Amino acid sequence: MKSGIVADRAELASRRDNIRKEMSKNGFDAILVSSNVNLFYTCGRIVNGFLYMPADGDAILFVKRPDNVQGSDVEHIRKPEDIAGRLAGRGCRMPERLLLEAGAMPHTEYCRLANVFPSAECADGTELLRRVRAVKTPFEQQLLKRTGAVNSEIYRMIPALYRKGMTDLDLSAAIEYEERKRGDLGIFRCFGHKMEIFKGSLLAGENASAPSPYDFALGGRGLGEALPVGLSGETIKEGTTVMVDMAGNFFGYMGDMTRVFSVGRIAQKICDAHQVCLEIQDKVVSLAKPGAVCEELYDAALSIAVRHGLEEHFMGYYQHAGFVGHGVGIEINEYPVIAPRMKTELAVGMAFALEPKMVFPETGAVGIENTWIVTEHGLECTSDCPEHIIKID
Amino acid sequence: MKSGIVADRAELASRRDNIRKEMSKNGFDAILVSSNVNLFYTCGRIVNGFLYMPADGDAILFVKRPDNVQGSDVEHIRKPEDIAGRLAGRGCRMPERLLLEAGAMPHTEYCRLANVFPSAECADGTELLRRVRAVKTPFEQQLLKRTGAVNSEIYRMIPALYRKGMTDLDLSAAIEYEERKRGDLGIFRCFGHKMEIFKGSLLAGENASAPSPYDFALGGRGLGEALPVGLSGETIKEGTTVMVDMAGNFFGYMGDMTRVFSVGRIAQKICDAHQVCLEIQDKVVSLAKPGAVCEELYDAALSIAVRHGLEEHFMGYYQHAGFVGHGVGIEINEYPVIAPRMKTELAVGMAFALEPKMVFPETGAVGIENTWIVTEHGLECTSDCPEHIIKID
Numbered sequence: 107m108k109s110g111i112v113a114d115r116a117e118l119a120s121r122r123d124n125i126r127k128e129m130s131k132n133g134f135d136a137i138l139v140s141s142n143v144n145l146f147y148t149c150g151r152i153v154n155g156f157l158y159m160p161a162d163g164d165a166i167l168f169v170k171r172p173d174n175v176q177g178s179d180v181e182h183i184r185k186p187e188d189i190a191g192r193l194a195g196r197g198c199r200m201p202e203r204l205l206l207e208a209g210a211m212p213h214t215e216y217c218r219l220a221n222v223f224p225s226a227e228c229a230d231g232t233e234l235l236r237r238v239r240a241v242k243t244p245f246e247q248q249l250l251k252r253t254g255a256v257n258s259e260i261y262r263m264i265p266a267l268y269r270k271g272m273t274d275l276d277l278s279a280a281i282e283y284e285e286r287k288r289g290d291l292g293i294f295r296c297f298g299h300k301m302e303i304f305k306g307s308l309l310a311g312e313n314a315s316a317p318s319p320y321d322f323a324l325g326g327r328g329l330g331e332a333l334p335v336g337l338s339g340e341t342i343k344e345g346t347t348v349m350v351d352m353a354g355n356f357f358g359y360m361g362d363m364t365r366v367f368s369v370g371r372i373a374q375k376i377c378d379a380h381q382v383c384l385e386i387q388d389k390v391v392s393l394a395k396p397g398a399v400c401e402e403l404y405d406a407a408l409s410i411a412v413r414h415g416l417e418e419h420f421m422g423y424y425q426h427a428g429f430v431g432h433g434v435g436i437e438i439n440e441y442p443v444i445a446p447r448m449k450t451e452l453a454v455g456m457a458f459a460l461e462p463k464m465v466f467p468e469t470g471a472v473g474i475e476n477t478w479i480v481t482e483h484g485l486e487c488t489s490d491c492p493e494h495i496i497k498i499d
Numbered sequence: 500m501k502s503g504i505v506a507d508r509a510e511l512a513s514r515r516d517n518i519r520k521e522m523s524k525n526g527f528d529a530i531l532v533s534s535n536v537n538l539f540y541t542c543g544r545i546v547n548g549f550l551y552m553p554a555d556g557d558a559i560l561f562v563k564r565p566d567n568v569q570g571s572d573v574e575h576i577r578k579p580e581d582i583a584g585r586l587a588g589r590g591c592r593m594p595e596r597l598l599l600e601a602g603a604m605p606h607t608e609y610c611r612l613a614n615v616f617p618s619a620e621c622a623d624g625t626e627l628l629r630r631v632r633a634v635k636t637p638f639e640q641q642l643l644k645r646t647g648a649v650n651s652e653i654y655r656m657i658p659a660l661y662r663k664g665m666t667d668l669d670l671s672a673a674i675e676y677e678e679r680k681r682g683d684l685g686i687f688r689c690f691g692h693k694m695e696i697f698k699g700s701l702l703a704g705e706n707a708s709a710p711s712p713y714d715f716a717l718g719g720r721g722l723g724e725a726l727p728v729g730l731s732g733e734t735i736k737e738g739t740t741v742m743v744d745m746a747g748n749f750f751g752y753m754g755d756m757t758r759v760f761s762v763g764r765i766a767q768k769i770c771d772a773h774q775v776c777l778e779i780q781d782k783v784v785s786l787a788k789p790g791a792v793c794e795e796l797y798d799a800a801l802s803i804a805v806r807h808g809l810e811e812h813f814m815g816y817y818q819h820a821g822f823v824g825h826g827v828g829i830e831i832n833e834y835p836v837i838a839p840r841m842k843t844e845l846a847v848g849m850a851f852a853l854e855p856k857m858v859f860p861e862t863g864a865v866g867i868e869n870t871w872i873v874t875e876h877g878l879e880c881t882s883d884c885p886e887h888i889i890k891i892d
Binding site for chain 2: 111112141142146150151152153154155171172173174206208209210211212213214215216217230232275276278279280282283286287289291292293295299300302303304305317318319320321325329330331332333334339355357358359424425436
């Protein structure tokens with residue numbers, strides 16, 4: 107299956123307009139978009155180069171590679187220092203207040219780009235772009251739903267992929283294979299230079315409680331010190347749960363989703379904790395109308411865990427995640443974040459994964475995760491797959 | 500298979516000593532290691548945190564996450580601003596000339612860290628660390644050889660994985676599945692924030708000549724605009740070549756390797772071009788003793804292509820790569836780089852992939868790639884797999 111779904115000119119124009127509005131509101135007269143993620147968002151394609159976008163003029167795409175990009179808005183350059191001359195050649199005045207992606211490029215690269223615009227006051231555009239990208243266009247919502255549909259199809263296959271005696275790696279590899287054959291791009295885009303993981307995680311038994319250095323909802327020891335997160339390579343044991351939290355990246359849009367499977371008998375209190383996670387999901391979904399405040403959604407989630415006496419298991423056991431939901435789109439960790447102190451109000455078009463989870467050191471993790479889109483009337487789910495603990499033995 | 504192979508204290512001490520020597524030589528009194536790659540290199544593990552290493556004192560590992568890291572050299576912090584107080588608490592004087600990983604962390608993060616050391620003159624330690632890492636320790640060489648052995652095992656299976664009518668995606672997914680079952684970490688570490696790819700590339704037929712934005716040896720259209728590199732999802736056709744250039748990441752050390760397969764009849768001139776690539780490999784290997792200069796190796800490679808009238812096919816057709824080899828280790832694009840104007844001299848312990856390739860728009864790509872280690876007597880190959888074009892129909 108071909109993953110290429112191309113954003114047309116009107117789609118790109120609408121995204122760029124949303125960025126321009128935010129720029130004008132904040133008194134910036136231009137932005138230089140440079141990261142792959144934001145070039146894909148603003149140009150519908152990735153180049154080695156830069157999109158220069160004035161708040162009140164036509165954008166210009168400066169391209170180092172590939173050689174074959176064409177268009178009246180395209181300038182081929184050899185190095186960023188060529189940009190100033192080309193702008194002058196097109197009669198563009200140099201910006202006075204310029205946004206650079208300071209949060210998404212190395213310091214060395216930032217200094218080099220800032221030097222291209224010596225008369226400009228440079229500021230960080232990372233947050234502005236993340237805020238705009240938090241609200242998905244109808245086109246993006248369609249892609250999130252398509253990704254959700256493929257993910258759901260694959261999750262429904264998991265019981266058939268399991269064989270007694272498998273390691274967590276064997277099972278994950280079998281799921282990954284199904285994803286890939288359906289056009290999963292394989293890469294897992296995360297915001298933040300310290301974040302790395304391969305396609306999410308499959309956490310079986312006590313490995314679910316192993317703390318990791320990464321700021322994902324749960325940890326896992328990983329296969330070794332080179333990537334200490336997620337599956338650990340051990341055989342899946344009787345009397346444990348297997349939490350599959352893998353986000354396929356189809357069409358450039360990720361969809362985050364978790365389901366729990368059980369092997370052998372699981373204690374009643376752990377099945378009950380899973381029900382509490384479903385209760386949390388229901389509660390947050392009922393509250394999550396446009397205008398709802400993220401920290402209040404988090405508080406509602408936490409208070410249900412506390413009421414059931416499950417606070418120490420909520421979002422980790424030895425180490426706890428400080429959120430219960432996160433935006434999803436081109437990257438796995440977009441805005442909004444459903445966490446304490448987050449004053450963001452939900453808006454129509456936002457998309458986020460909601461993942462109430464509980465961890466029990468000996469048995470494993472339980473809980474649920476779906477990716478939701480905020481509509482006028484409340485949340486719409488992008489996935490369709492049973493939510494109870496599914497026995498796979 | 501468990502990918503975890505742990506570097507012991509002596510190994511880490513030797514790596515740190517090599518960094519300290521370079522720091523002292525260049526007049527720096529401390530370095531703050533912050534990237535996952537360089538924490539893995541210097542600490543044998545990845546944390547969300549920082550290794551503070553004075554040129555003439557004991558290193559301290561400052562850890563935000565995970566919670567369970569222990570040791571007399573470990574300080575748990577909540578934020579980087581805690582570092583200054585902890586250094587004072589341990590009686591360490593503040594550095595005067597400090598190296599930060601300016602080339603491997605966002606500008607915003609760099610500014611925050613530099614502010615932790617207001618009296619220090621900060622400089623970029625990225626290149627210094629890359630230079631040290633270019634020379635692999637005997638332990639690292641062993642890991643490169645183990646990765647090479649697993650890669651070779653998988654490459655030998657490729658003819659059996661191919662089925663007539665497969666797409667390039669089908670075949671790649673089948674190879675990836677074999678890699679993953681053997682413990683491939685799945686992530687593909689590249690230096691540079693613009694570089695992204697999933698496990699290398701499989702380039703069939705004319706897709707091999709499609710230019711990409713990325714600075715890899717060859718391109719490929721990719722599955723869509725979200726990742727415009729590598730396989731394109733099309734059916735593998737009769738009369739074309741399939742170039743498999745996939746670098747398994749086992750044990751945290753990558754091994755780069757390319758083999759070419761043919762489906763149906765291939766024109767003689769293309770088989771001849773493959774032989775020229777093997778000739779280039781032989782020539783470069785014969786020259787690549789310790790002390791050999793990288794640009795001279797590149798020139799030797801290019802001159803053979805030119806002598807055979809194949810310059811326009813060498814390292815790309817519509818777009819050409821500017822190198823014929825690159826260091827390999829924790830990242831796929833380490834030092835040394837075998838390219839024009841590269842004055843680096845080979846040293847014992849360096850490891851690099853040598854990949855002379857030729858691209859023919861209608862048929863595909865041919866050529867060879869192996870990962871080599873520089874020894875006193877010349878190069879040692881880390882892979883073991885036939886090098887001719889292998890018929891798979």
